[in-house]
Amino acid sequence: MIRSITRQKSQEEITALLSQLDRIFIVGCGTCATLCRTGGAQEVEEMARRLREAGRLVTGSIVVPVACDEISHEAMEQVSDQISQSQAVLILACAFGVQTLGRQIQIPAIPALDTLFIGKERGVGLFEEICTQCGDCILGETGGICPVTSCHKGLVNGPCGGTREGKCEIDPDKDCAWTVIYQRLKEQGRLDRMRKLHPPRNHQVSLSPGKIRIPVGERGD
Ligand code: SF4
Ligand code: SF4
Numbered sequence: 001m002i003r004s005i006t007r008q009k010s011q012e013e014i015t016a017l018l019s020q021l022d023r024i025f026i027v028g029c030g031t032c033a034t035l036c037r038t039g040g041a042q043e044v045e046e047m048a049r050r051l052r053e054a055g056r057l058v059t060g061s062i063v064v065p066v067a068c069d070e071i072s073h074e075a076m077e078q079v080s081d082q083i084s085q086s087q088a089v090l091i092l093a094c095a096f097g098v099q100t101l102g103r104q105i106q107i108p109a110i111p112a113l114d115t116l117f118i119g120k121e122r123g124v125g126l127f128e129e130i131c132t133q134c135g136d137c138i139l140g141e142t143g144g145i146c147p148v149t150s151c152h153k154g155l156v157n158g159p160c161g162g163t164r165e166g167k168c169e170i171d172p173d174k175d176c177a178w179t180v181i182y183q184r185l186k187e188q189g190r191l192d193r194m195r196k197l198h199p200p201r202n203h204q205v206s207l208s209p210g211k212i213r214i215p216v217g218e219r220g221d
Helices: 011-017 041-053 072-078 080-084 095-102 177-187 191-195
Strands: 002-008 023-029 057-064 088-092 109-111 113-123 126-129
Touching: 002 095, 002 126, 011 109, 023 041, 041 057, 041 088, 057 072, 057 080, 072 080, 072 095, 088 095, 095 109, 177 191
Parallel strands: 023 057, 023 088, 088 109
Antiparallel strands: 002 113, 113 126
């Protein structure tokens, strides 16, 4: 399953973000942030303790099921009295959650986490980024392995000169992305794809800010 991977900001940064805001309501997320141990029930409780120790009034807290989903609106409604007594809501969720919840309240929504990447869980507690949503997918030429994401330099035309015995020069514990691509293409009998030269990446195809209208209903569905 795809997850939004987060890391908690330093307490110093959180303190600076909350300057002149004394009455704080805390929101965690029951999905990705709980899995990353950055914004589940335990982390919300710990954050409340730290804020109280720093002399702030914690008006209440909640862990909503999915902070980035509009369904969180119902959970937030249940604590609207406590939020109305607050000067800010400190949110222990990814940036999607912060922006979703921020649109549901009038007071400032302050992020307590940094959103690192959208990742896939590869094992217990191990997450890997699999796509940067570059807008120009070349997976069809690279054996289904993304060099934009899995090569430290994002190289799309084979390995750099630093690859050694199949390992990456930047992270010697990691297989070079292009070694993995070579092996996969070899298994598939498609090594000829390695000879294809990809033009410099066209960054204009990446939608930023991303916005697209899907023509729902125009096919008769
Ligand atoms: S090339 Fe890589 S980063 Fe770009 S869309 Fe495909 S998987 Fe995502
Ligand atoms: S060694 Fe391989 S994975 Fe590492 S930066 Fe060079 S090409 Fe990319």
